[in-house]
Amino acid sequence: MDELTRDNHGFEGRSxxxxxxxxxxxEYVFTGGTGTVLDFPLMIEAGDNDDGPFIRPLTDDEVRAWAPHGRPTYDEWDAALDSERLDYPGRAQGNCTVLYRDGRPMQIGYWGVTAD
Structure with missing residues (x-):
């Protein structure tokens, strides 16, 4: 939403x-886009392997591959991305996962590759 607040890209007034x-x-997203999570107009099921553009939540097994306890913190997620234990998806694809603090869900981590 911050991206749309800074620049509505000609789509003012739309949710x-x-x-x-x-x-x-x-068309805007597929030919350049915002370079943000807004470029993924669809969320698919965790087990789907469709081509983008989409956001796909990780499966439990995918999370446990880098956070064995299954409740990753922001720091664990960030370290997994930095160490490449957590892969980036292909072009026009994004992933997300719930991040925890003190055992409680607090954030959603998003990462991916836009279509631009």
Missing amino acids: VEELGQDTEWH
């Missing part, structure tokens, strides 16, 4: 949900 249904927004 993220409305943008997700707008074919002009899709």
